Amino acid sequence: MSETPQNLADAWPKNYDHLDVEPRWVKTWNDWKIHEYNAESAAAKAGKTFAIDTPPPYVSAAHLHTGHAMSYSQAEFVIRYKRMRGHEVFYPMGFDDNGLPTERYVEQKYKIQKGKITRQEFIELCLKETRDGAAVYENLWRSLGLSVDWRMTYSTIQPRAVKHAQQSFLDLVKKGRLERREDPILWCPLCATSLAQADVEAGDEQNRPMHAVRFPVDPATAGPTSPADGVIETTRPELVTACVALACHPTDKRYGALKALRFQVPLTDLRPEGAKSHFRTVPLIFDESVDPEFGSGLMMVCTFGDTEDIAKWREHQLETVLIIDPQGRMMTPDLPTLHGQRVHVQAKGSGIYNEARLAAVELLKEHGYLLGIKDNVSRASLHERCSTPVEIQVAPQWFIRVLDLKEPLLARGRELNWYPEFMRERYEQWVENLRWDWNISRQRFYGVPFPVWFCNACQEPNFAHIDELPVDPLMAPCPRPCTHCGSADLRPEPDVMDTWMTSSLTPFINANWAMWNDKPGLERPIQDQPRPVIYPAGVRVQAHEIIRTWLFYTVAKSHLHTDSLPWKDVMISGWGLDKQGKKMSKRLGNFVEPGEIIHKYSADALRYWAAGASLGNDLRFLEEDVKGGKRLLTKLWNSTRFAMMYLSGWTPGQVKETPTAADIGIRARVVEAALQATEAFEGYEYSKAVRAAESLFWADWCDNYLEIIKDRFKEGTRFSPGEVEAARQTLLEGTWTILRLLAPVLPFITEELYQLAIKGFLRDPPQSIHIAAWPVNEAHQADVFGLANPQLTLVASGWSTLLALVGAVRTARTAQKIGGGRPLLAVHLDASVDDRAQIEPLIPDWLAASRAEELLVDNRGGLDWHDVAGTSMKVAIVVAPQEPTA
RNA sequence: AGGCGCGUAGCUCAGCUGGUUAGAGCACCACGUUGACAUCGUGGGGGUCAGCGGUUCAAAUCCGCUCGUGCCUACCA
Incomplete structure (x- = not known):
């Protein structure tokens, strides 16, 4: 030697220095191209390609915390395993940088609002934040050691992604899945846009007082037995003047006999300057869904307070009285104190009421319609991006019909391999509870434009052709006259698409689905080359709270476009929690910067922490x-x-x-x-x-x-x-x-x-x-x-017996306060003849580990005997006399 | 209101297709340092496995109920 x-x-550094080692390997792996996907590799040719679909984070977040580091690490453990297992791995990183999350972020950062800035200026700011955010993310992902093929990065504003979203739209038009309807829709008054069911979340329980309001019976319809008033209870008194009917249960004796009864809608007789006019009156309707036990058994139907209102409005073909504008302001010019008050802004000096509700309560009280107010605990439906209570507006929107697909989509969910299995339950519940078709129109600036122009003559939509994508109709005129009437007078669709319209396509974007039908041999940059082999992908990794959005929408898209699943498996990760067990979030400020942890303890150590969470479970950061x-x-x-x-x-x-x-x-x-x-x-x-x-x-x-x-x-x-x-x-x-x-x-x-x-x-x-x-x-x-x-x-x-023998000697050493380094004169073993024979092959290793010179088999007294775990043997030790120190 | 998850040592968690004395890490106590490692080693204390009832020769593990907790969904006149 x-x-x-x-x-x-001595030649090895005594300590491991992660600050030296980790950056060095980040760079070297990059130089060696260790993580690059190679479609020509032996593994790829042998059919062992493994593609992974991880979440494209909102670059607007720009506040990565250890929770993010955790979930991306967990996905990456599997990726590295697959690579070592001989798979040709396709692992891209994506960024979701269009849509409301980015717009909200830009609005808050620059303290601006839609409507007070031009569309172009706004988009510029979004693009800038997008670029800055992506750079921050990439740095962190690299220092965390994520083995991403950075050549394959996609972002949802890139032409490639826009093209996919628009092609998806056109494909669904072709398949008869898209409809443009003027319908009541979920609406955020703060963001001034329509929403999909998945964009709405339940707020916390709070006191939303119940108001008893008197509706006088229209004298013209009153019979001899009819009461003077109908009394309804509502949490939304500001909607009283949007009332279009009162409803009761068909068997309710109090009203059932009076089928032609009509009621006067409070306050509708008022005109500005104290003038009075006649009341607007509404009919009494009968509906099974009304609970006769609730309040007086009468329910106010207005346009529109909630989905119940919409159902009754449809079924009974009621009129429409809209009194809230798209910005959430009351449109009641006859009631000046209410007019212009906002439904999404807290009233000054009131902990409970918004501006509109406070003004409405004052009016009802003043004119003697308000019979009482009582506390009532319930929760509001909120826009999940800004926590504003959701309203209902009527506007023309593009919808993808999904309500008729519940069964096939449930079947897709059962076809998918869920890890862990129980997460499938979340998906099933969401699909079973779908109540709205997927509204993909957003009245916003920053998103994928619809490839549509409307004809000003016949109002029919004209769609772009697939080979014209990507296209922005706001920037480019329709390349041909109206295909329906021949008019050359066309206007662009001003709305943009729901951001999920694009992110539901991530497995398609990775595979460049929109390029599948390109002519072979077409020169393209690497990220634009068609890759049908990676679709469907091997696995989707994501957290559980976006099963109803990202996972559901992606499954739906794949079902509709390719009649298949988008991936074989889905791995669901939990949340990163803070020390107290609360979810880490920017808003709560209870997060730890991953960069600091990596610097202090190394990326490997942070990843080790992330590996501590069992699959699907949350993990506290300690x-x-x-x-x-x-x-x-x-x-x-x-x-x-x-x-x-x-x-x-x-x-x-x-x-x-x-x-x-x-x-x-x-x-x-x-x-x-x-x-x-x-x-x-x-x-x-x-x-x-x-x-x-x-x-x-x-x-x-x-x-x-x-x-x-x-x-x-x-x-x-x-x-x-x-x-x-x-x-x-x-x-x-x-x-x-x-x-x-x-x-x-x-x-x-x-x-x-x-x-x-x-x-x-x-x-x-x-x-x-x-x-x-x-x-x-x-x-x-x-x-x-x-x-x-x-x-x-x-x-x-006999490995476990050997460990037990070694352990017994250690116990003896500790009991006799003899250090592990000190040699033993002998180890004594009390064992049966059989046991002694059994352990014969272990003795050399045992004595070596014990630093003992010889083994003596006996059961002599005067020794400190110790049990050998899992056996009936006992062990004692004798130490050599300590040599006198010179 | 329904569904799902969780409730195991002081703390964070494994175990939960039933079967020796219920485990790990941290924390705690004692002992131990010239041969990889004090950013350590060895040994130890500590749990009626949320509670109650049931199935079984045998239950942390299966079943039922209750309580606590988190999430998802719904209701939200």
Whole structure:
């Protein structure tokens, strides 16, 4: 040997410096193109392509926290595993940078509002923020070690994505799935746009007082038995003048006899300047859905307070009285104190009422219609982007019909492999509860334009042709006269598409679906080349709260466009929580900057924390857990350094190895753990995989095997050259396997150690550990050590008995306050003849690990006996007299 | 109001296709440092597995009910 062990230990840096190592590998991997997708590779040609679809984050977020780092890491563990498993991996990063989230962000950052800035200026600002945000993200993703092929990055404002969204639109037009309807729709008065059902969330429970309001019976319709008034209860008194009917249950005796009864709508007789006119009157209608027990049994139907109103308005063909404008202002010129008051702005000095409601209550009170107010707890429906209570407006919108697809979409959900399985429930519930077709129109600026012009003569829509995409009708005139009437007078559709219209296409964008029918051989930049082979993708990874949006919409799109699933599997991740268990969020400010954690503890340590969450479960951020990751790195560094003390300068195979029981036992444990990790990864259970590898590494490898073999490398060892060779073989293969098992989670340190320690020993070494073969092969056989049945070998080797024997000596040492380094004169064993025979093969390793000179079998008194766990044997130790210090 | 998840050591969590004495990490206590590692090692204390009832030879694990907690969906006149 050219180097003594001590020299080698000195040659290695004593400490692992992640600040040096991690940036170095980020750069080197990039130079080596380790993560680039290669459609021509052997794996790709063998049909082993694996594409992954991860969320394109809103660049407007620009506030990545450790929760984001967590979920992207979790997806990436699986990606690295698949790559080592021999798949040609396609892993792009996307950015969602159009639509309301970006607009809201820009509005808040620059304190501007739609309508007070030109469309073009607004879009400029959005683009700027988009570019800045994407750069921030990319830096973090790179420093976190995400093995993205950055050439394949997409963003939802790029022409490529716009083209996909527009082609999707046209394809759905062609398939008869799109309709333009003037319908009541969900509406956000703050954002001044329509919304889809998925954009609405339930607000917190709060006091929304119930107002009892008197509706006088129209004298012209009153009969001898009719009451003087109908009394309704409402949480929305500001909508009283939009009332179009009062409803009661058909069997309600109080009203049932009076089918022709009409009521006067309060306040509708008022005119400005104190003038009076006649009341608007509304009919009494009968509807099964009215609960006779609720209040007086009369329900106010107005246009429109909620979906119930819409249903009754449709069914009973009621008139329409709209009194709220698109900006949420009351349109009641006859009631000046109410007119112009806003429904989405809190009234000054009122904790409960908005401006409009306060003014309406005052008016009703003043004119004697308000009979009482009582507290009432309920929750409002809010726009999830801005938390404004949602209203209902009537406007022409583009809808994708989905309500008739519940059954096939449920079937798609059952066809998909869910990890974890129970998350399918969320999807099913959402689909079963769909109540609206998908409204894809948004009255906003910054989004994908509809490829549509309307004819001013006949009002019919004219669609762009697919080969004209992408197109912005606001910038480009319709290339032809109206196809319906021949008029040349056309106007563009001013609305833009729902942002989900684009992000539901991510598997399509990655595959460049819109280019599939291009002429072959067409020159295109790499990110625009058609890739049908990656559709459907292997897996979608996402968090559970967007099952109803991103997952649902993507499944629907794939069903409609390609009559297939968009991916084979879906892996659902949980949330990153703060120390108290609350979801990390920008708004709450309870988040930790991932950059700081990476700097302080390393990206590997942060990833290790992320690997602690079992699949689908939330994970608290505890700095202690990241520290645990750092400790694992240190341990890996030191143990590999230790192995290299005895491997450096060694040429394998020059001596025929004769493995001891310990060698055979640890080899079986290595193989067993490798198989466990493999099985876990196959089911996306990255946390189980890490636990299997970590427990092998720490408990079996470091705490025991390395201790057991130390004696073999000492001067005058009792072990033969063949046994020393076996220890070396085991050290090499064991270290190599442990590094590979941990490589998906700890990409940096495993690469560094592979390059420093292992690479030189391999015959045909891969350039990087991340393209090395996973230690378990296709046939689910561990390649290392060639063990056919690790479990059997493990039992036969007596590994657990050996650990118990070693442990008993350690217990004895502790009890007698004898340090682990001090040699023992003898180990005494109290055992039956059978037991003694059983452990015979373990004795050399046991004594070596115990630093004991000899074994004495007896049960002599006067010794401190200790049980050997799991056996009926006992152990005692005798220490050599301490040499007097000179 | 329905559905789903969770409730296990002081803390964070595994285990939960039923089967030796219920585990890990952190924290705590004691001991131990010239041969990989004090960013450490060894040993130890600590749990009536939320509660109640049932199935079973056997329940943290299966079933029912209750309580607490989180989320999803709904209601929200």
